[in-house]
Amino acid sequence: MDPKLSFLEFSKKAYKEQNFDYPKFFKMDNLSKLAFLASDVLCNNDIIKAEDKEHMAIVLSNRSSSLDTDRKHQSTIIDTKSYYPSPALFVYTLPNITIGEISIRQKIKGENAFFVLDKFNAEILTQYAASLIKNKKSNFVLCGWVDYDKRKYNGFMYIVARNGIYKHSKEFINKIFNSN
Amino acid sequence: MKPVYISSNNILSPLGFNTAENISQISREKSAIKLQNIIGKIPSYAALIDNDYLNQVFKAQANCDICDFTKLEKMMLLSLIDTISKSSFSITDRTLLIISTTKGNIDILNSKINHKLKNRIYLSELGKKIKNFFGFKNEPIILSNACVSGVLAIVVAKRLIQNEFYDNAFIVGGDLISEFTLSGFQSLQAISDRPCKPFSKYRNGITLGEAAASLAITSTNNSEKTIQIIGDGSSNDANHISGPSRNGEGLYRSIQSALEESKTSPERLDYISAHGTGTLYNDEMEAIAFNRVKLEDVPINGLKGYFGHTLGASGIIETIVGLHSMNNNILYTSLGTDELGVSVPLNVIRKTQKRNIKTILKTASGFGGCNTAIIFKKIKF
Numbered sequence: 001m002d003p004k005l006s007f008l009e010f011s012k013k014a015y016k017e018q019n020f021d022y023p024k025f026f027k028m029d030n031l032s033k034l035a036f037l038a039s040d041v042l043c044n045n046d047i048i049k050a051e052d053k054e055h056m057a058i059v060l061s062n063r064s065s066s067l068d069t070d071r072k073h074q075s076t077i078i079d080t081k082s083y084y085p086s087p088a089l090f091v092y093t094l095p096n097i098t099i100g101e102i103s104i105r106q107k108i109k110g111e112n113a114f115f116v117l118d119k120f121n122a123e124i125l126t127q128y129a130a131s132l133i134k135n136k137k138s139n140f141v142l143c144g145w146v147d148y149d150k151r152k153y154n155g156f157m158y159i160v161a162r163n164g165i166y167k168h169s170k171e172f173i174n175k176i177f178n179s180n
Numbered sequence: 181m182k183p184v185y186i187s188s189n190n191i192l193s194p195l196g197f198n199t200a201e202n203i204s205q206i207s208r209e210k211s212a213i214k215l216q217n218i219i220g221k222i223p224s225y226a227a228l229i230d231n232d233y234l235n236q237v238f239k240a241q242a243n244c245d246i247c248d249f250t251k252l253e254k255m256m257l258l259s260l261i262d263t264i265s266k267s268s269f270s271i272t273d274r275t276l277l278i279i280s281t282t283k284g285n286i287d288i289l290n291s292k293i294n295h296k297l298k299n300r301i302y303l304s305e306l307g308k309k310i311k312n313f314f315g316f317k318n319e320p321i322i323l324s325n326a327c328v329s330g331v332l333a334i335v336v337a338k339r340l341i342q343n344e345f346y347d348n349a350f351i352v353g354g355d356l357i358s359e360f361t362l363s364g365f366q367s368l369q370a371i372s373d374r375p376c377k378p379f380s381k382y383r384n385g386i387t388l389g390e391a392a393a394s395l396a397i398t399s400t401n402n403s404e405k406t407i408q409i410i411g412d413g414s415s416n417d418a419n420h421i422s423g424p425s426r427n428g429e430g431l432y433r434s435i436q437s438a439l440e441e442s443k444t445s446p447e448r449l450d451y452i453s454a455h456g457t458g459t460l461y462n463d464e465m466e467a468i469a470f471n472r473v474k475l476e477d478v479p480i481n482g483l484k485g486y487f488g489h490t491l492g493a494s495g496i497i498e499t500i501v502g503l504h505s506m507n508n509n510i511l512y513t514s515l516g517t518d519e520l521g522v523s524v525p526l527n528v529i530r531k532t533q534k535r536n537i538k539t540i541l542k543t544a545s546g547f548g549g550c551n552t553a554i555i556f557k558k559i560k561f
Contacts, residue, residue, distance in 0.1 A: 065302075096546075110416065117322065
C-alpha cells in the first residue's frame with residue numbers, strides 16, 4: 001500500500017480490502033488495529049491446524065509501548081475543569097492488549113510476552129521463540145514488531161514453527177525485516 | 181536442559197528498603213496502605229514510597245556524579261544495588277537484565293514535570309539508565325505485560341538461561357502510583373474504598389501500591405540449600421481485554437503447563453501465592469481456576485493487603501515472600517481476607533503459621549487476558 005497514507009486511511013483501506021466483518025476493530029486503539037491487521041493476514045491460513053493454532057504463542061515487541069494511547073489518556077486528566085478519563089481508552093494503555101485482541105480474534109490461548117526494546121531486535125525475538133519451542137510450550141510462535149508513535153507506524157510479523165522451509169536465525173529475520 | 185536457581189533478592193516498598201525489613205513487617209501484619217491525597221482533594225487508599233526518604237537513602241548508597249534519575253529509576257537502582265551485592269555471580273557478557281514494568285516513568289507525561297527528562301517516557305531510555313549504572317553488557321529486555329509482567333519476567337529469564345543463551349540474569353520490577361494510573365482505574369470503578377480485601381466477601385476493588393523488587397537467578401548453584409524454578413506456563417484467556425474469563429481458562433492452562441513441566445502433581449504443592457487483587461471478578465476467577473486444578477485444600481494467600489497492587493513489581497515481591505516462606509517454613513496471613521467471598525472453597529491462611537514448605541505455586545493474571553504460573557522447589561544437595 002501507499003506508504004504516504006495516514007494510519008486512519010491505511011487501516012480503513014486494509015480492513016475493507018480484507019473484507020473483514022469484525023465491528024470490534026473500530027473500538028481498538030491504533031496499536032491494536034495495527035497488530036490486528038498484521039496478524040490476520042498470517043493467522044488465517046490452512047497450514048496451521050486448529051489445535052496447533054489454539055496453542056500458538058504470541059511474542060510481540062516495539063519501542064513506544066502504548067505511548068500513543070497513553071498521551072490520549074493523559075489529555076483527559078490534564079485539566080481539573082475538564083477531567084474526564086475514559087475506561088474504554090484506559091484499557092488500551094498497555095502494549096500487551098494487542099496480544100489480547102489477536103488472541104480473541106484468532107481463538108489463540110497460548111503463551112504471551114510483550115517486549116519493549118530500543119529498536120527491532122531479532123536476537124531477543126529468535127532466542128525467546130526458540131526457547132518456547134524447545135521447552136515444548138508451543139509448536140508455533142507468532143512473532144513481531146508493532147510500533148505506533150507520533151503518527152508513524154510499523155508492523156512486521158512472522159510465524160516460527162517447529163518444522164519449516166527457512167532456517168530460523170537472527171540473520172534471516174533481520175534480512176526480511178530490513179527488506180520491508 | 182540446565183537447572184535454574186534463585187540467588188539473591190530485594191524488596192523495596194513503603195514497609196522497608198530490603199527484604200528482611202519487609203518480612204519483619206509482614207510477620208507483624210503491618211500494611212503499607214494509607215489514606216493519601218493523590219488526585220485533587222479526594223483521598224484514596226494507596227501504599228506510597230516517601231520521596232524524601234528515598235532521596236536520602238539513594239544519596240547515601242548510589243555514589244553517582246550526575247544523579248539525574250527519576251523516582252522509579254531510583255527505586256529500581258536501589259533495589260538492584262542490594263540484589264547485585266548479595267548475588268553469587270557478577271555481571272559478564274553472559275548476564276541478562278530484565279526490567280518488568282507496566283508504565284515506567286509515566287509521571288513524565290504530566291507536562292508540569294521537568295522537560296529535560298521527556299525522552300525517559302520511552303521504556304528503553306529507562307532501560308539504558310539502569311544498564312549503564314551497573315555496566316550491563318547486553319541490551320535489557322523490558323517486559324510490559326500488564327499485571328503478569330513480574331512473574332513473566334522470571335519465566336522469560338529462566339527459559340533463556342535454560343536454553344543457554346545466558347548464564348544468569350538480574351530481574352528488576354517496579355511501577356509508580358501516578359495520577360495517570362489512579363484516574364484510569366477509578367474510571368473503571370476498580371479502586372477499593374478501603375484497603376483491598378483479597379478473596380473477601382466484602383472486597384470491592386484494588387488498592388494501588390508503589391514498590392520495586394529484584395531477583396538474581398543463575399544456572400550455577402554453589403550452596404547446599406537452594407530454590408529451583410522447576411516449571412512455568414502462561415496462557416491467554418482469548419475472552420476479554422479487561423475482564424477475566426468466567427471459568428479461569430487461561431490461569432487453569434498456565435498452572436497445568438507448569439505442573440506438567442515440573443512433573444509435579446497438584447497434591448505436592450504446599451502453598452499458593454495468588455494474584456488476589458481484591459476485585460470481584462478476578463478473585464472469583466482465580467478461585468475457580470484453583471478448584472479446577474483441585475488445589476482448594478492448599479494453603480493460599482494474597483499479599484496485596486500489605487503492599488497494595490504494585491503492578492510491575494507485584495509478581496516479584498510476592499515471589500520473594502514465597503521464597504522466604506520456603507526458606508523459613510512459615511506461611512503469612514492473607515491480610516484483608518475476612519469472610520471468604522468466592523463461590524468455591526479455598527484454604528486461605530488466616531494466621532501466620534509454621535509449616536513445612538517444599539514446593540510452591542505463584543500465579544498472576546492481568547489485562548489483555550494474560551495469565552502466568554511458576555512452580556518453585558526447595559532443593560538440598
